[in-house]
Amino acid sequence: MHRELIGKRFGSRVRGRAGTRGGRGQGRRQAAGKANTGATPGGGWAYLLHPSPELWTVSLPHRTQILYVADISFITMQLNIQPGSVVVESGTGSGSFSHSLARTVGPTGHLHTFEYHAQRAELAAEEFARHGLADRATVRCRDVCELGFTEELRGQADAVFLDLPSPWLAIGHARDALNPRVPTRLASYSPCMEQVQRTCLALRDLGFSEIRTFETLIRPHALRGASQRSLESLARYGTRELAALEEAGADSANAEAVAAIQQKLDLSRVTAEQVARETQVSLGPQLVMGQEMRGHTSYLTFATLYPGLWSEDAAATAEEAVAGGPAESQPSAAVPTEEQPAPEPAEGAATAAAAAAGSPSPSSSSTPEAADASE
Amino acid sequence: MSSAVAAAAAAAAGTPPPPPAPPTAHQAQHGEYVLLRLSNGSERVVRLPLHPDEVSRLDSVPKKSITGGPSHVLNLGRFGSLDLYQLVGLNFGWTYERIGTGAGRLVPLATEEVDRADLHSVQAGLAIEAADGRTSADNRNLIDTNTSQDLTQDDILKLKGEGVSGAELIDAIIAGSKTFAEKTEFSQAKYIKRKQERHLRTIQILKTSLMNVAEHYYTRHPSRIMNIRPDTLSQMLSYANVQPGARVVVLDDCGGLVTAAALSRVGDSGLVVGLSTQFEEPGFEVVSTLNMPADQLDRTLLRSTWYHLSLSSEDIISEGAPAPGAGAEVEDSAMPAAAVAGRKNLAERRRKRQLCRAAARDELMRGNFDSLIVAARVCPMEAVRLLVPLLAPSRPFAIFSRSSSALAPTMAALRSQQMALDGRPTPYAGDEPDDAEDDAMPADASTTSPLPRAINLQIHDTWTREYQVLPGRSHPFMNMPGAASGFLLTGIRILTDPDSDAPEPLAGLQLLLSEVNQLRKRARQVTGSSTYWGISSNPVAGTSTGVSTDESAAAAVSTEEPVAAAASTEEPVAAAAVEQ
Known part of the structure; x- marks a missing residue:
């Protein structure tokens, strides 16, 4: 099939072979085939498309759970990623977000992505090379929680993205990788609130500010040819023909028509399907909520590191406390009680987070607290 | 951004740009747009005043409008007033307390004061305390x-x-x-x-970013940006595959928010054609808040109104030329030098804008764009018919609407057409999607031009919420500041005839525009009018829509005009007044 594609224009249509479900995206330089799985016996139609990170996300071979477009888009904007940005990511996983990041940083930026699983790292590197992204994306096989983001990257990154089981273990290293001369951003992606709570405490203790957590989900709407039952038609079903019967009955030559009408009038001879069909009113294509919607992907936590808002010493102590504690010390979610804090306007709370983290130097009290957390 | 201002100053004064300022990217600079967050919960986007040295180079401008006067004193209601000069050189992200009366002083807020209201420091939640x-x-x-x-x-x-x-x-x-x-x-x-919050007057000064500006407008001025929530904006950029070097068409009735977003992603090598449905380009106020270098904006942003597209490039340019004798009139008058210079500046700006419109038109006629984003109060079906064909085949688009039902007929028409082509039964058998369309719109070139083909069609909206994360007290925020956004119709354009190698026919827009161009010429002959558009013949372009805003904001977009410095610091203040 792939041979047939060569020389075709983008946006043109080719017939898929029987048995193939259309081409999977096979790379940036080649074609990402979008398959239409029509009922045609010889296989469906396929369209030849420019590969894009969005198409890659829906067609890539899964090696791990992956990020989808809603999270990818929101994180990219929250991290303020632009052409020329230097971005650090861990882990690489299946490379869904990595491809999008490599697209957005462009040829003048760079993505440094870290993966502790050797085979995944290798496969990701192969994909980048095949997709023409090798000059802007570097994969390293490394456990960043233990070893950090390499000396080479110290102070180089504009943004760090963490998709790790224990992101709090990597936040100190992330801070080392971030450019200390300008405001920089960090994002962490965790499915569980317990992870988020621990991450937020670590971020705060390590001098980050504007710590905020979000969840974002896409709700697809499907187009359906909607029809609805007419209440009046249903009520009158089987009576409308009376007038016609009277009219036709006057003419004895019309015996056939009369018989047909009489059959309609006789509800004992009518099927439920027939009634349903004949009392429908079409509303034309309508949008309905799609069947497939993710209930949850992950919580997205964002934070900013401002120059001068943390000092090396205090942060280093806090870091030890955060990294040293065993995982089970994490406070579990509070059982619901009647004494939940009063509802707080989002705005006020956001200011609180900002104000809380906005001290010119990190609070000296943060160290004992961090120690508490890890007891 | 000081380099942008410097370049603008040099352009205006005809001198080479001064050496770049030392890199202090973590501190607020002269002439930079910043986001102010006050302890009372309010926010402002303001432009900091230019450096006095830069101002002195701008001899064509009445200096008072920049250096003196109230334009750089921000009135913040109960918070008091704030002299914007005080903010220059402050550290981004720090919290400063305002002390004293009048303009007062700003000093970093004491650490202890921050700590004692730190909700995180209250160890653990209720249940944990008991445990x-x-x-x-x-x-x-x-x-x-x-x-x-x-x-x-x-x-x-x-x-x-x-x-x-x-x-x-x-x-x-x-x-x-x-x-x-x-x-x-x-x-x-x-x-x-x-x-x-009540008694401490603290202020945080933040570097503007696409994210915080989008959120600022969404929470404070949603109607100016069609209620586009930041997450939805971010998805438009993804679904339209906006990337460095891309050529992007944006139809933007959102104060420039979407244009700004696209500009921030195409970088120095891309191009954004930013179209507006207004009669004059409205101030793309959001574009200027991102502090992009002026020369980069000059290279990468082409703005025009939809109306101006129907003029030929020559028409547009001749329209912008000063009327014969106008120059002499200025010379002869006994106006003060500053006023003359101001008038000259205005003419210069107008001419520049006309050239930009002509360039935007030529660029559109070239077609073959990489991305299309529509975020305007227009009929989605028309937008698809007229704008999607400007994309190169296999390039994606994203169309925003506040209403999903506005998008449904368009998607139905595109999908039915596609399924017919692929020999698949349409899922809306018996329904006539075209009916709804015919009812909604007059039969016109836009409706008679063929519907382009598109696949990967999807309509979706996004559900986003923020969480309070505190030890033992984590839950979603109970109030969402304006939960409403809208819906996106996304898809990928394919060839008009996907089975043939024939070149693409001329897009509907190109046909429409050349037809209207001829008609306008005839209309001009009939009426004997010397211009196409009445308001453009007026040197100050006076219209009922408030031209001072148009002019100042348009200038602010290119951050090239010193006048804009004063005007645009005033603008958010005016907005603040409205807000309170």
């Missing part, structure tokens, strides 16, 4: 009698009048509270936080 065996007061004895505070409002005002610091005042209020000691630790921290 720890730590005792803590609870709220069972708190009764709202409105007599729990010894201090009266007058006492507080008196203390304030004596020049007591915010922290001391809060101490006094705590001391005067009969119930404070009985509160839980968490309630105490929240109590202090509330008192700080």
Whole structure:
């Protein structure tokens, strides 16, 4: 099939072979085939498309759970990623977000992505090379929680993205990788609130500010040819023909028509399907909520590191406390009680987070607290 | 961005740009747009005043409008007024307390003051406290009698009048509270936080980013940006595959928000054609807030109104030329030099804008765009017919609408057509999607031009919420600041005839525009009018829509005009007045 594609224009249509479900995206330089799985016996139609990170996300071979477009888009904007940005990511996983990041940083930026699983790292590197992204994306096989983001990257990154089981273990290293001369951003992606709570405490203790957590989900709407039952038609079903019967009955030559009408009038001879069909009113294509919607992907936590808002010493102590504690010390979610804090306007709370983290130097009290957390 | 301002200054004064300022990217610069966050919960996007040295180079401008006068004193209501000069050189992200009366001073907020309202520092939540065996007061004895505070409002005002610091005042209020000691630790921290919000005047100065600006407009001025929530904006950029070097068409009735977003992603090598449905380009105010270098904007942004597209490039340019004799008139008059210069500047700007419109038109006629985003109050079906064909085949588009039902007929038409082509039964058998369309719109070139083909069609909206994350007290925020956004129709354009190698036919827009161009020429002959559009013949372009805003904001977009410095610092202030 792939041979047939060569020389075709983008946006043109080719017939898929029987048995193939259309081409999977096979790379940036080649074609990402979008398959239409029509009922045609010889296989469906396929369209030849420019590969894009969005198409890659829906067609890539899964090696791990992956990020989808809603999270990818929101994180990219929250991290303020632009052409020329230097971005650090861990882990690489299946490379869904990595491809999008490599697209957005462009040829003048760079993505440094870290993966502790050797085979995944290798496969990701192969994909980048095949997709023409090798000059802007570097994969390293490394456990960043233990070893950090390499000396080479110290102070180089504009943004760090963490998709790790224990992101709090990597936040100190992330801070080392971030450019200390300008405001920089960090994002962490965790499915569980317990992870988020621990991450937020670590971020705060390590001098980050504007710590905020979000969840974002896409709700697809499907187009359906909607029809609805007419209440009046249903009520009158089987009576409308009376007038016609009277009219036709006057003419004895019309015996056939009369018989047909009489059959309609006789509800004992009518099927439920027939009634349903004949009392429908079409509303034309309508949008309905799609069947497939993710209930949850992950919580997205964002934070900013401002120059001068943390000092090396205090942060280093806090870091030890955060990294040293065993995982089970994490406070579990509070059982619901009647004494939940009063509802707080989002705005006020956001200011609180900002104000809380906005001290010119990190609070000296943060160290004992961090120690508490890890007891 | 000082380099942008410097370049603008050089362009205006005809001198080479000064050496670049030392890189202090973590501090607020002269001439830079910043986001101010106040302790009372309000936010402002303002432009900081230009450096006096730069101002002195701009001899064509009345200096008073930049260096003196009230334009750089921001009135923040109960917060008092703020001299924007004070903000220059402050550190981004730090919290400063405003001390003293009048414009006052800004000093970094004391660490202890921050700590004592830190909700994170209240170790663990209610349940954990109990598990720890730590005792803590609870709220069972708190009764709202409105007599729990010894201090009266007058006492507080008196203390304030004596020049007591915010922290001391809060101490006094705590001391005067009969119930404070009985509160839980968490309630105490929240109590202090509330008192700080009320009595501490703190300000945070933040570097603008696409994210914080989008959020600012969404929460403070949603109607100016069609209620596009930041998450939805971010998806438009993804679904339209906006990337460095891309050529992007944006139809933008969102104050330039979507144009700004696209510009920030195409970088120095891309191009954004930003179209507006207004008669004059409205101030793309959001574009300027991102502090993109002026020369980069000159290279990468082409703006035009939809109306101006129907003029030929020659028509547009001749329209912008000064009327014969106008120059002499200016010379002869006894106007002050500054006014003459101002008038000259205005003419120069107008001419530049006409050239930009002509360039935008030529660029559109070239077609083959990489991305299309529509975020305007237009019929989606028309947008698809006229704009999607400007994309190169296999390039994606994203169309925003506040209503999903506005998008449904368009998607139905595109999908039915596609399924027919692929020999698949249409899922809306018996339904005539074209009916709805015919009802909604007059039969016109836009409806007669063929519907382009598109696949991967999807309509979706996004559900986003923010969480309070505190030890043992995490939950979604109970209030979402404006939960509404809208819907996106996304898809990928394919070839008109996907089975043939024939070149693409001329797009509907190109046909429409050349037809209208001829008609306008004839209309001009019939009426004997010398211009196409009445308002353009007026040197100050006076229209009922408020031209001063148009002019100043348009200039602010390219950050090239010194006049804009004064005008645009005023603009957010005016917005603030509206807000309160």
